[in-house]
Amino acid sequence: MSVADQAPRFASPVDHRMWSERIPAPWWILGLILLLLPIVANNFWLFQIMGWTFILGMIGLSLMFLAGYGGMVSLLQMSIAGLAGYMVAILGPSGAANVSLGLSWWIVLPAAFLIAALFATICGALAVRTDGIYTIMITLAIAAAFFYFTRQNYSIFNGYSGFNLVLPPKLFGVNWRDPLPFYYLTLACAALCYGAVVYLARSPFGLALQGVRDNPRRMAALGFNVTAHRVAAYALASVFASTGGILLVWQNAQIAPGTIGISSAIDVLVVAVVGGMRRPLGPFIGAFIYVLLQVFSTDILGFFGFSADRFKLIIGIGFLAIVLFSPDGVLGLWDRWRARMAARKAATTGGGA
Amino acid sequence: MNAPVVSSRMNVPGAGNASSGNALELRGITKMFGALAAISDVTLSVKPGERRAVLGSNGAGKTTLFNCITGDFLPTAGLVRFFGEDVTVFPPHERIRRGLRRTYQISSLFTGLSVMDNIYLACCGVSRNRFSLVRPRPDDALLQAAEILVEAVHLTADKDRLVGELAYGQQRQLEVALALSGAPRFVLFDEPAAGLSPTERADLVTILTSLPAHIGFIIIEHDMDVALRVADSVTMMHNGRIFKEGRSDEIESDPEVQELYLGGGHAHH
Numbered sequence: 001m002s003v004a005d006q007a008p009r010f011a012s013p014v015d016h017r018m019w020s021e022r023i024p025a026p027w028w029i030l031g032l033i034l035l036l037l038p039i040v041a042n043n044f045w046l047f048q049i050m051g052w053t054f055i056l057g058m059i060g061l062s063l064m065f066l067a068g069y070g071g072m073v074s075l076l077q078m079s080i081a082g083l084a085g086y087m088v089a090i091l092g093p094s095g096a097a098n099v100s101l102g103l104s105w106w107i108v109l110p111a112a113f114l115i116a117a118l119f120a121t122i123c124g125a126l127a128v129r130t131d132g133i134y135t136i137m138i139t140l141a142i143a144a145a146f147f148y149f150t151r152q153n154y155s156i157f158n159g160y161s162g163f164n165l166v167l168p169p170k171l172f173g174v175n176w177r178d179p180l181p182f183y184y185l186t187l188a189c190a191a192l193c194y195g196a197v198v199y200l201a202r203s204p205f206g207l208a209l210q211g212v213r214d215n216p217r218r219m220a221a222l223g224f225n226v227t228a229h230r231v232a233a234y235a236l237a238s239v240f241a242s243t244g245g246i247l248l249v250w251q252n253a254q255i256a257p258g259t260i261g262i263s264s265a266i267d268v269l270v271v272a273v274v275g276g277m278r279r280p281l282g283p284f285i286g287a288f289i290y291v292l293l294q295v296f297s298t299d300i301l302g303f304f305g306f307s308a309d310r311f312k313l314i315i316g317i318g319f320l321a322i323v324l325f326s327p328d329g330v331l332g333l334w335d336r337w338r339a340r341m342a343a344r345k346a347a348t349t350g351g352g353a
Numbered sequence: 354m355n356a357p358v359v360s361s362r363m364n365v366p367g368a369g370n371a372s373s374g375n376a377l378e379l380r381g382i383t384k385m386f387g388a389l390a391a392i393s394d395v396t397l398s399v400k401p402g403e404r405r406a407v408l409g410s411n412g413a414g415k416t417t418l419f420n421c422i423t424g425d426f427l428p429t430a431g432l433v434r435f436f437g438e439d440v441t442v443f444p445p446h447e448r449i450r451r452g453l454r455r456t457y458q459i460s461s462l463f464t465g466l467s468v469m470d471n472i473y474l475a476c477c478g479v480s481r482n483r484f485s486l487v488r489p490r491p492d493d494a495l496l497q498a499a500e501i502l503v504e505a506v507h508l509t510a511d512k513d514r515l516v517g518e519l520a521y522g523q524q525r526q527l528e529v530a531l532a533l534s535g536a537p538r539f540v541l542f543d544e545p546a547a548g549l550s551p552t553e554r555a556d557l558v559t560i561l562t563s564l565p566a567h568i569g570f571i572i573i574e575h576d577m578d579v580a581l582r583v584a585d586s587v588t589m590m591h592n593g594r595i596f597k598e599g600r601s602d603e604i605e606s607d608p609e610v611q612e613l614y615l616g617g618g619h620a621h622h
Contacts, residue, residue: 204477204485204495211463211474218461221423222478222531223449232484 034187043179049295051179051251053288054186058193058244060271060283062237065197068277069206070233071213074127075265076139079146080120080238081245082260086150086157087112088166088246089255095165099158105169109246116242117235124234128227143265151257162256166249177250186247190284193240197280200236209233263312270315274322276329285330290315375434376401376539376569377422382431384417391417392593395431401538403569404561406584406601408577408610414593415573416458419541423455424448436538450479452538456531456545458573460524464517468508471516472499472530479535498534506530506560522553529560540570546579558582581605 038046059081066072092108094100103111127138150157168176168185176185200206208229211219216226249255258264267290275286297311326332375398382395392414399405407415420426422433424445433441440448463471476495477483489496503512506526511519516527525545532540542561546554554576561572561583574580580587580601587604589597597610604610 199488200486203488204474204482206486207466207470207474208477208483214463214465215461217425218457218463219478220445221425221449221455221457221461222475222534223446224478224483225444225446229484236486 031191038180038183046183047179047251049291051182051186051247053284053291054190055244055247055251056268056271056287056290057284058190058247059241059268060275060287061193061197061280062239062241062244063268063272064277064280064283065200065237065240066233067272068279068282069201069209069213070230072128072230072233073132073136073269074124074139074234074237075136075143075269076120076123076127077237077241078265078268079143079260080116080123081241081248082150082255082264083119083146084112084116084238084242084245085166085249085255085259086163087115088249089163090156092166094163095254096158096161096163099154099156100163105171112246113239113242116245117238120238120241121231121235124231127234128230140262140265143260144262147257147261150260157257160257162254162259164254166253166255168250177253182251186251189243189247193243194280194284197240201280205229205232205236270319272329274319274329276331278328279331282329282331289318289330293318374401374437375399376403376436377571378432378434379418379422380432380434382418382421382428382433384414384421384426385429390593392421392590395590395593395595397588397595397598399539399569399571401436401569402567403586404584405569405571406580406587407571407573407590408575408580408587408604409590409596412592413590415590416543417593418590419455419543419571419573422448422541423453446478452536453541454532454534454537454539455541456528456543458543458547460528462516462524462527462531465515467513467515468519468527469496469499469503469512471527472502472534475499475531475534476502502530502533505533507556522549525549525553526557526560529557533564537568540564540568542570542572542574544573544575546574546576554579577605 037050041050059077062080063074063077066074066077088108089096089100091101091103091111092105093102123139123142126142127135130138150162151160153159170176174181176182201210208219208224211222212224212226212229219229220226248259252259271286271290272283273286274289275284276282293314294311297314301307301310301314322329326336328335377397377399379395379397382397383393384391395414395418407418409415417426421428421431424440424443424447427442431441432439435448435451435453438451440451463474466474473489473496476498477485480495482495500512503509506529508523508526508530511523516524519527525548529542529545532542545561546557549557558579561570564570572580572584581604584601587597587599587601588595589604589610597604597607599607
């Protein structure tokens, strides 16, 4: 799978329309549906399905930013998310009172983002010296090392058992882990991250990142420090991953090495590829499909008399089908379907005239 | 400051003399690819504002020389000085930020971007804005600089088209524009006229001759006519070595050059 094939299209840095005019109608409808969803959806849908979709989508988005715009396929994004989540558990209050420091949220949250960004920067600096498959190998190796480290280290990461009772702060008197507030919290974070990526893609940094992806040598000949640009992209992507990671800890109220295992790291890649890496929306669509399969395959598989563990098999077959038939994911299928419809429409109207 | 690794390998004559007043100074540049010397012992200096043509047959080492000057390759031996500063081991982007620019023999553009955005990107590269996370406003200084450049290379009418849709000649013009972003002090043009029609060649000559006088350049050009019209002086290369140097008119009438150049480039020595 070549990353360049999945590259998003460049867009002009300047758009003269008003912001409200720039957003096409389907987006307004999608936004309205998401805002009004709690009227019809039950708590299970809001908390488990949608909440998890947004969280996984944000972590996938950080990979989409690196891979789609920067051409760097990183398997590190789950580790970065996990580290931010771990930091919330370690620095803030948790059930493991002997390890957790119990600091206030306004210290914990910035510290979690900063530490995760630092980790991402260091790992990025190692990874950007490689290309293609070697980037994947290096980031996978770091993810594996971090997983085993958290499992074996008890003084900081509380080893195998990790941390439980990690709860969001009760800001404004709201219990943010109740399904409705949690739904809106994750929706708001996901919308912000999505908007940030869309905006950044057309900023000088984002344009240059895409230039680095397509032609690093030329970018150097234009005065860009290609290595620095790539490392900065890792640091920036860590913000999206960390947001997802912190929300994930709050959703589960716990974090343990299992959260950041190798299979989770690969799941993030699956989510981004299935949804499509061309556009920031892709990872969210991929996450939605993944979560639906994960949650409901148990019932479906059970109905046919299979073990629920076979859910990975379904995901795997789906992944294979997507990679084989639509290398740019579900969004790519959608694009092609629309192009075909447009062509058919043009043909019929052209024939009738 | 530590002495650069490459230049310290050789005892270079005149290496201590920093204020030579040259825009570009090469001393004993050698580039080996395995056992093959692509260029050997090239010593060359170009004054600020001077326009130099480098001529030579294919494989004479002209493009390798450019790559050593820009830092795409590090020379195996020798010293590169840019406005008195030893840049031999600098990465390419550090040289570009000091005012060096180059074009590529085979157009190296961002085909998925519009003409304007290509030039805007080039303007960002040599400004402090290159890491900016904020989108430019319509009155952004870099956008305005890009507008001026679009005009300078006669692409105003096509500025919003995708580069991939441009005609070949227009892509060559854009290639030149990218090399003129920011405040260039010295430009390396690698066969900018290759593949151009006679009209486009004339257009290119106009662009090059109307560059501000303080911008010097080296141009690699197979077309003697273009080369001699835009350059004050000529360096002939052959088999990776400098074979002859002189004023354009001297070189033009030199019998040895004529034999080498017009006789197919297979010289007998």
